[in-house]
Amino acid sequence: MATLSKLASLSRSDQKVLPASRSVKARDDRLRFLPWLFLAPALVIYSVVVVYPMVYSGYLSLFRWDGISPTKVFVGFENYITLFTKNDVFWIALKNNAVWLVIALFLPTSMGLGFALLLNSRFRGSHIFRSVFYFPAVLSLAVVGLIWTWIYHPDLGLLNQMLRAVGLKALTRNWLSDPQIALYPVIIAATWNAVGLPMLLYLAGLQTIPQELHEAAKVEGAGPIQRFVYVTFPLLRETTLIVLAITAINALKAYDIVYAMTNGGPANRTQLLSTWMYFLTYNYNQTGLGTAIAVILFSLTMIFAVPYIRFMTRKT
Amino acid sequence: MNGALAKPANSLTKSIKVAVFYAALAVAALIWFTPVITLIITALKDAGDFAINGAFSLPKSIRWENFSEAWETGVKNYFWNSVIVTSVKVPVGIVLVSMAAFALTHMHFKWADRVFTYILIGLIVPIQMTLVPLTLLMNALNLIDTLPGLIILYIGFGVPFGVMVMRGFFRTIPTAIIEAARIDGCSWFRIFYRIALPLALPAVVSLCILDGVATWNEFILAQIFLRSDENRTLPLGLVQFYTQFSTQYNQLAAAVLIAVVPIVLVFLFFQRYFVAGMGGAVK
Numbered sequence: 001m002a003t004l005s006k007l008a009s010l011s012r013s014d015q016k017v018l019p020a021s022r023s024v025k026a027r028d029d030r031l032r033f034l035p036w037l038f039l040a041p042a043l044v045i046y047s048v049v050v051v052y053p054m055v056y057s058g059y060l061s062l063f064r065w066d067g068i069s070p071t072k073v074f075v076g077f078e079n080y081i082t083l084f085t086k087n088d089v090f091w092i093a094l095k096n097n098a099v100w101l102v103i104a105l106f107l108p109t110s111m112g113l114g115f116a117l118l119l120n121s122r123f124r125g126s127h128i129f130r131s132v133f134y135f136p137a138v139l140s141l142a143v144v145g146l147i148w149t150w151i152y153h154p155d156l157g158l159l160n161q162m163l164r165a166v167g168l169k170a171l172t173r174n175w176l177s178d179p180q181i182a183l184y185p186v187i188i189a190a191t192w193n194a195v196g197l198p199m200l201l202y203l204a205g206l207q208t209i210p211q212e213l214h215e216a217a218k219v220e221g222a223g224p225i226q227r228f229v230y231v232t233f234p235l236l237r238e239t240t241l242i243v244l245a246i247t248a249i250n251a252l253k254a255y256d257i258v259y260a261m262t263n264g265g266p267a268n269r270t271q272l273l274s275t276w277m278y279f280l281t282y283n284y285n286q287t288g289l290g291t292a293i294a295v296i297l298f299s300l301t302m303i304f305a306v307p308y309i310r311f312m313t314r315k316t
Numbered sequence: 317m318n319g320a321l322a323k324p325a326n327s328l329t330k331s332i333k334v335a336v337f338y339a340a341l342a343v344a345a346l347i348w349f350t351p352v353i354t355l356i357i358t359a360l361k362d363a364g365d366f367a368i369n370g371a372f373s374l375p376k377s378i379r380w381e382n383f384s385e386a387w388e389t390g391v392k393n394y395f396w397n398s399v400i401v402t403s404v405k406v407p408v409g410i411v412l413v414s415m416a417a418f419a420l421t422h423m424h425f426k427w428a429d430r431v432f433t434y435i436l437i438g439l440i441v442p443i444q445m446t447l448v449p450l451t452l453l454m455n456a457l458n459l460i461d462t463l464p465g466l467i468i469l470y471i472g473f474g475v476p477f478g479v480m481v482m483r484g485f486f487r488t489i490p491t492a493i494i495e496a497a498r499i500d501g502c503s504w505f506r507i508f509y510r511i512a513l514p515l516a517l518p519a520v521v522s523l524c525i526l527d528g529v530a531t532w533n534e535f536i537l538a539q540i541f542l543r544s545d546e547n548r549t550l551p552l553g554l555v556q557f558y559t560q561f562s563t564q565y566n567q568l569a570a571a572v573l574i575a576v577v578p579i580v581l582v583f584l585f586f587q588r589y590f591v592a593g594m595g596g597a598v599k
Contacts, residue, residue, distance in 0.1 A: 034504055038419035039431065042412040042475050049472025050438045053449035060448060067448065118341065125338075131587060132345045135352070138583050140533030142551035143572055146558055147351045150358065150565060156366065158354050192351065249440050256535035260555050277444045282540070287448055294444040305440035312480070313433050 054298075060291040067287035079292035090293065093271040096183055097252065097300070100190075100272065104251035108191050109243050112198025113236075117228070119199075120206045130203070137196025145260030148189035152176050176262055179269040186270055190257050194250065198243045205239030206232070245308035252301050273297045359383070359569035366566050382570035389561075391571045393546060394553030398575075401463055401549055402531045405470045406524055412471065413478030414520070418508050420479070421486040422494045432483065438476035443536055454541055461543040469537050474530075478523055485519035486512060522589040525582055532579060550575045 061079055063072040083090045115133045119126050136144065151158045152175035160172040175185045209232060217227045233240075255274040258264065264271040264279065271279070273293050281290030358366060359382055361375040369376075387395075416435075420428045450469065451460075459465025489512060497507045513520070535551045542548055548556060557571055 035419040035423040035425035035428075038415045038423065038504070038508070042416035042479065043431070043435075045412070045468065045472045046435065046438060046475040048453075049450070049469055050441065050446060050475070051434075053446035053453070054437075054441055056449040057445050057447075067451075127587075129341055129345055131583070132349055135349075135583065138529055138579050139576060140535060140551045142533075142535045142555050143575060146554060146568070146572055147355050149558075150569075151351060151354065156565070158350065192348075253442055255443075256551070259535070259539070260558075274442065274444050277447075281448060290444075291448050294442065294447070297442045298445045301440055301442055309433065309436050309440070312436060313429060 057291045057294050061288060061295045063288050065287045066285040067281065068285065072288075075288070079288045080296075083289060083292055083296070087289070089268045089271055089276055090273075092268055093273045093276040093293075094296075096271065097273050097297075099183065100187055100254060101248060101251045103187050103191070104194065104247050105244060108194035109198045109240075109247055111191070111195045112200075112243070113202050115195065115199045116202035116206055117232075120203060130199075133199060134196040136192045137194070137200075139193060141190070141193060141254075141256040142260045144189055144193045145186075145257040148185070148192070149176065149261050152185050177266050179266045182262055182266060183270050186258055186261050189261065190254060193257075194247065197250075198247060201239055201243050201246075202236065205236045209235050241311065242308070245304050245311075248304040249301055249308070252297060252304075273300075355569050355572060358565055359573050361566050363564060363566055379566070382566045383574065386557075386567045386571040386574060389567070389571075390545070390553060390557060391550075391574050394548050394550045395574065397463060397547060397553075398532055398550040401467055401470065402528055405467050405474070405531050406528050408467075409471045409474045409478055409527060410520060410523060413475055413523075414482050414513060414516070415508065416475070417479045417482035417486050418512050420483050422489070422491065422507075422512065423504065432479070435476050435479050438473065439480065443473070447540055451540065460541055461547055463542075463547060466538060466541055466549075469541065470531055470534065473537070474527060477530075478527065481523050481526070482516065482519055485516050489515050518589070521586070525586045525589050529579055529582065 060072075062074060062076060064075045064078065065072040119130050119133070139147075150156070152160075154160060154172075154174040154177075157175075159175065163169065163172045173181075176182050213231050213235075214227060217231050222230065253274070254272055255278075258270055258272055258275050259278075262270040264275045268276075274297060277290050277293040277297070280286040280293065357373075357375060360378045360380075361382075362377070362379045365376050419425055420432055425431075454460045454465055454469075457465070459468070493511065493515075494507060497511055502510075533551055534549070535555075538549045538552045542552060545553075545556070554568075554571055554575055558568055561568060
């Protein structure tokens, strides 16, 4: 009875809604500028600080300029041509970015998935392990760089000490000063920090998979590996796409950790496009070349970002 | 009979499996945490101990002075700069992005999708793409080497992520609630701060934490736009500290720990919000 009267009152109020909402709509029409008012503070500061500089960088990359003098010389695509044909370090940086990107797409992503699979089921202490494995992700890359620089220290560092302790002295080396390999210790350090995010995203993705599917597969006689290949992984497709996109974008943003660990050295062997852009612009006053590198880095990022943005703005 | 016999055997193999599982996880966790453990041990050693035994041994005696010395040698200054920047940037940023996200979700805004796409660009643009024009702009406004200048940049760069998280949450608020308030004659501003924002409190807390950590850790903008030692924030100051005192590892480690402790506390107390916030980012 009570529910009935509630229903009745609801439907009564429904009737009232119709004319009222019409007047609301009329009022909204008068206030069409209001959303813009809500958006204005964020949009203005974002446009001034991010969008305008971005566009202006593209424009500046067409000039020969030292960043200080009042005259800029328009040179068209000369800066780009110079980079690709005369700038050896640019090629080193481009190659390093490619190596970094490929490793980043495999290593932190698969480790994140592995940890997530291990820690998805709730067992005693699972949240402690989650915290431990996620923790490096909250540290600043400058701090991560410093910590790992000590680990790689040739005499006092943990890595060489451990190698000596287990009789592998032949493998010890000056990790960050060896031009042949210096990039890889830096990537390992970055990986330590980069695993947390994929893990978190995969944990969230795993939560959305209904338990019944696993039960059904179990009943059909599927082992754990089969269940992963045929049930879990296909259902994580969307998560995997997001993880790959974000990891790739982040990998191309790498800067602080290289700055903290090697500063591009030895002999520019660990330069990335981001660090080389900094050197050219702020140390060598080659602003034209620097902005051209920034544009190239931006274009590379767009390869991964366009599908990602499409996905984020999809209609739901 | 048969079943009764099989049962204990089963539970035995099961508990062995559980033990192996835990042992494997514990070993993995220990290896994973080695850099942090090394850092802590180093920060507690005296310089001689470190020089002789390196990082890979327990400290002979605990030396707390490393912390006070690191604090007095400059970390104090960097620390308070980071506190100022973070505590101004985060609240101001949250207000701006919440208002924007509200306009994009509940205000019948025709341009919502296009504006959101425009804002998302900022999420992927490499910061290098903005540095040179920003240097010119900050120079013209006399904001180079000032904390307010840096805060303005942080607020601008925080807009895309913040709008994305808040928009993701506002979308889950039923339109009916907003419409009901409209019919009752509530103004949009009142709806925003009396209804939408309180409902979005979990998202606001998540964003505060993610944004706070990101601001605390930011390096490149600070590096480009802060020039004098007295203005440096922590990450920048630590790298500087390292290049200046690169042999005093124990003090350096103490300095790094001081920088990390606030993050650890936030992480321990608000852990679930990290997950919630990132969930919002994917939705």
